[in-house]
Amino acid sequence: MQLLDVEEIEEEPPEECAQMHPPNLGFTEDHRWLSMAQKDRMASPVDVIVVGAGNRGETYSHFASLQPQRMRVIGVADPRKFAREKLQKQHRIADVNVFADWRGIVQREKFADAVFICTPDRQHKNPAVALAKKGYHILLEKPMAVTAEDCTEIVRTCIQNGVMLTVCHVLRYDPVIHKIKVLMDSGAIGDPVHIQHLEPVGFFHFAHSFVRGNWRNEAESSFALLAKSCHDIDLIHHWAGGRRCLKVSSFGSLSHFRKEKRPPGAADRCLDCPVEESCPYSARKIYLDRVKQGCVGWPVSVICSSSLPDIESVTEALKSGPYGRCVYQCDNDVCTNQVVNMEFEGGLTAAFSMVAFTEEICKRRTTIYGSKGELSCDGHEIRVFDFLTGRATKHTAETYAPGAFGMGGHGGADYQLVEAFISAVASGDASFIRSGPEETLLSHKLVFEAERSRLESKVVFCGTDQD
Numbered sequence: 001m002q003l004l005d006v007e008e009i010e011e012e013p014p015e016e017c018a019q020m021h022p023p024n025l026g027f028t029e030d031h032r033w034l035s036m037a038q039k040d041r042m043a044s045p046v047d048v049i050v051v052g053a054g055n056r057g058e059t060y061s062h063f064a065s066l067q068p069q070r071m072r073v074i075g076v077a078d079p080r081k082f083a084r085e086k087l088q089k090q091h092r093i094a095d096v097n098v099f100a101d102w103r104g105i106v107q108r109e110k111f112a113d114a115v116f117i118c119t120p121d122r123q124h125k126n127p128a129v130a131l132a133k134k135g136y137h138i139l140l141e142k143p144m145a146v147t148a149e150d151c152t153e154i155v156r157t158c159i160q161n162g163v164m165l166t167v168c169h170v171l172r173y174d175p176v177i178h179k180i181k182v183l184m185d186s187g188a189i190g191d192p193v194h195i196q197h198l199e200p201v202g203f204f205h206f207a208h209s210f211v212r213g214n215w216r217n218e219a220e221s222s223f224a225l226l227a228k229s230c231h232d233i234d235l236i237h238h239w240a241g242g243r244r245c246l247k248v249s250s251f252g253s254l255s256h257f258r259k260e261k262r263p264p265g266a267a268d269r270c271l272d273c274p275v276e277e278s279c280p281y282s283a284r285k286i287y288l289d290r291v292k293q294g295c296v297g298w299p300v301s302v303i304c305s306s307s308l309p310d311i312e313s314v315t316e317a318l319k320s321g322p323y324g325r326c327v328y329q330c331d332n333d334v335c336t337n338q339v340v341n342m343e344f345e346g347g348l349t350a351a352f353s354m355v356a357f358t359e360e361i362c363k364r365r366t367t368i369y370g371s372k373g374e375l376s377c378d379g380h381e382i383r384v385f386d387f388l389t390g391r392a393t394k395h396t397a398e399t400y401a402p403g404a405f406g407m408g409g410h411g412g413a414d415y416q417l418v419e420a421f422i423s424a425v426a427s428g429d430a431s432f433i434r435s436g437p438e439e440t441l442l443s444h445k446l447v448f449e450a451e452r453s454r455l456e457s458k459v460v461f462c463g464t465d466q467d
Helices: 036-041 055-066 081-091 125-133 148-160 175-185 203-212 224-239 283-292 311-320 410-427 437-456
Strands: 046-051 071-077 114-117 137-140 165-167 192-200 245-253 337-344 349-355 365-370 373-377 382-386 392-395
Touching: 046 055, 046 410, 055 071, 055 081, 055 114, 055 410, 071 081, 114 125, 125 137, 125 148, 137 410, 148 165, 148 437, 165 410, 165 437, 175 224, 175 365, 175 373, 175 382, 175 410, 192 224, 203 224, 203 283, 224 245, 224 337, 224 349, 224 437, 245 437, 283 311, 337 437
Parallel strands: 046 071, 046 114, 114 137, 137 165, 192 349
Antiparallel strands: 192 365, 245 337, 337 349, 365 373, 373 382, 382 392
């Protein structure tokens, strides 16, 4: 099955995964108010071209609707007529700036300040390199690319051409998660000794995205640790605070979603299946029942590629499209569960677990053990226990994420990510960006080393290229 040249769904589902921190009417606590000189330089909005008008591209571009004085979407490239015309209508994009292929942008003289690259994983590298050479600043969906060599080329090209690169490690911009790093840097738990981090993917989210959907097959997308959990390895690397990872081991496999697990009498498609009612992964339950209840957001919104979702279009999609297939009869091959163990300089160790079969969806849990205290986070609230006083302190962090961004998952951090990128481009100050090229490249390389460990069944000693 051929993948569409567009990233169709969110990596984090909005309804189930949105971590709704109490909104305020300001910015995050560490927001740096701009100097008058910077404000003058930001007087004109940043002009953006969206490459890939799927769910991610549409979500990020919504910033322009909320902050038209700061950002304008003036171009779009997408091979799907419905998707590109939808975005064109939303932002009143001139016909001359609407493309079926991103290469049409490259053939033109530079006509915007930046591009949002929201294409599928395997289609990140070529547009990123070509558009960086044209001088566009780049907001790039994660993962950067599907090989370490391609990631390195993207970073090298951006640096050589003097353009800013923001990789969409959106969790870096979640105020609660960012607060963890602030507390660690303040010495709240002393020297960090061990990090435990869990990503519960969610049973039907995994079935949707990694069994039936775009990330089900490594040859057509990428391996699960890169596609789903490079967020998490990046956070661990970030919390390690500049310590180099010395060695890594990893174990994992594809469990349950295999042909031999198919229930007796099951049909190839859920709408034809006599045992569908007893299956928790039924496409009828995941999609059709939702749209009948009036829920047309994720995941229903992504299965109809050429129309808005309703009962008729969703039914047709389940009859003929990939999302109506039996989960035991798909061409999926990516891991459903994986663990990664890491040792960093100074004796710091870390353990990461990703598992598909969970009630909670993407609600990550973290515990960091230090020499003077213990920090734990459930995604909403941080608790720090001080060994000296024997007391626990709770911390929260507020954010401002209006409208669609507030329901877009990632604790409203999608908005914070775009705001940081637009601020960086408008002011020429790359320090707004928390997920820049060099550090992101290091954490991506760690993901590739972890997967090599899993495939080769050995401890991998990380190379000096992480220096």
